[in-house]
Amino acid sequence: MLRIYAPASSANISVGFDTLGAAISPVDGSLLGDVIQIEDCATQFEFEAVGYFVRKLPKEPQKNIVYQAYVLFSERLKLRNKQVKPLCLTLEKNMPIGSGLGSSACSIVAALVALNQFHQEPFSDMELLEMMGELEGRISGSIHYDNVAPCYMGGVQFMVQSLGSICQRLPFFDHWYWVLAYPGIEVSTAEARAILPKSYTRQDVISHGRYLGGFVHACHTQQENLAAIMMKDVIAEPYRQQLLPNFAEVKQAAQDLGALATGISGSGPTMFSIAPDLMVATKVADYLEKHYLQNNEGFVHICKVDNQGARQLG
């Protein structure tokens, strides 16, 4: 029996809409992600979805993105004149849906990594990642790799999408803490994309180029103050913040408590704050727990970048 865990991810990191993403894990060692289990089966294919958030998923198995991952994997294998083996596949759906934590990416990545391992790895990393992007695109309406890439490969990934690479790892600041606060409400990625403008002013384009270029430069030269200052979002945050409860006020409070940067995780409603040390992280986490959560489904985790990405459990 094979069990694959795929971690939560925070896409965009404010400054890299659709081009930057980080894999994330809580520092207390808890698992924040989905798990796929695969085992030999008497019938050709059996699929089951279990876990706390399974009740929020479509009832029809064909609509589950994990089922679709199996179909896509089988089709691609057939193109190589190979057959998928009989298997029983179980999804443990631990991630809230429409959270901004890459919930669909967790399911897609865990499923494809498990299927690939179960078949003695017929596909390369980039071939698998291309399939992951295709499945993610079915959900959000357009292909973007900024959740699936870090979730699969770990670390902070920059989407180069050139010269045979979909993404490359960016050096980051290992001592930074990420405080992630999920308020417990749902924001659909497709809807959060639909409200963005179709075009931007020249001034926004110049600012975006300066911030993203400055951020990548600061990561490579390990200038953490510059990196934090460059984490500004002119593409999505001005339009999406209305979807998040009291975002502007809460962001200001996190900055006042010592956060280096605060923004929307992916398409929201989770927000993230970067803290330079555990003391600031704990203060920000306490504040967000009291002022950002909307119901008892919400949670706050103090995290670090997960450098491993998807992995086998046990």
Ligand SMILES: Nc1ncnc2c1ncn2[C@@H]1O[C@H](COP(=O)(O)OP(=O)(O)OP(=O)(O)O)[C@@H](O)[C@H]1O
């Ligand atoms: N296994 C699955 N996990 C998550 N969502 C799924 C899954 N299967 C199907 N879906 C559907 O995909 C959509 C996921 O929505 P959305 O992309 O907004 O969520 P998300 O992946 O959590 O977002 P984000 O990437 O911002 O964290 C929902 O309509 C959900 O029903």
Ligand SMILES: N[C@@H](CCO)C(=O)O
């Ligand atoms: N880059 C995507 C991530 C979605 O999680 C967006 O912001 O729409």
